[in-house]
Amino acid sequence: RKSQFAxxxxxxxxxxxxxNALLSDNARAQIGKQALQILRMYAIDDMQCEPHHQHQNYAERRIQEVKKMVNTxxxxxxxxxxxxxxxxxxxxxxLNCLAVESLNWRTPLQVACGQRxxxxxxxxxxWFEPVYYYDPDHASFPSQSREKTGRWIGVAEHKGDALTYWILTDNTHQAVARSVVCSANVDNGLKNHRAANSSPDGGEPSNPKPIVLALSDLRNPAAINPSLFESPAFSPDELI
Structure with a gap:
């Protein structure tokens, strides 16, 4: 909200x-009394672009790029x-971590802070990758898994260590900061089915049935070759 600018x-x-300066587009929230008090307190130059000349504000082009990337x-x-x-x-x-040609192939954070x-x-x-995150608070051994499912939504800059992330939980749809995270896109048989079953968005059924219990379970048993379901025959000598 504009009222929360200060x-x-x-x-x-x-x-x-x-x-060093605040360049605004003459918005009331940016030239109001609260904003002026902050500018005076920290000796920040107050600058405004000319009305109907958005190109004078260097941030406008960057805002367009941000919106385009978000949409993509x-x-x-x-x-x-x-x-x-x-x-x-x-x-x-x-974008703050990516090098920009106009900054001599330096990142915005490097220019602002002096460090890469x-x-x-x-x-x-x-972004939005399915993940498992560690959540021992609501898990009881052995009935529940200590892994929960969620979506990766970014880096938690001011939480934990450097590899702490924001996770959008599948069950509460809230953002939580977690450092013990692994991808849920696994093809090596290590999928956590218990955690997936606890998610409303995915997981296998809790009581799965076999595909075929007997020939009588099929809609058209006559179309199936019974020999495909016969047990293999062999002699004891073949086991030696």
């Missing part, structure tokens, strides 16, 4: 430090529209 600006200063990622991952803000946070974090950002946390998972 508080958001103060949070930005606490996290990244005070900028949500399309490619089939992300529900209600999670657009979470995807926006992820894209902003991602560590991108290790971005290499393990992709």
């Amino acid at each position: 508080h958001a600006f103060e949070d930005f200063i606490c996290t990244h430090g005070a900028p 990622i949500m399309d490619c991952t089939n992300t529900p529209p209600e999670y657009w803000l979470l995807c926006l946070f992820y894209v902003t974090y991602l 950002p560590d991108i290790s946390a971005l290499l393990l998972f992709r």
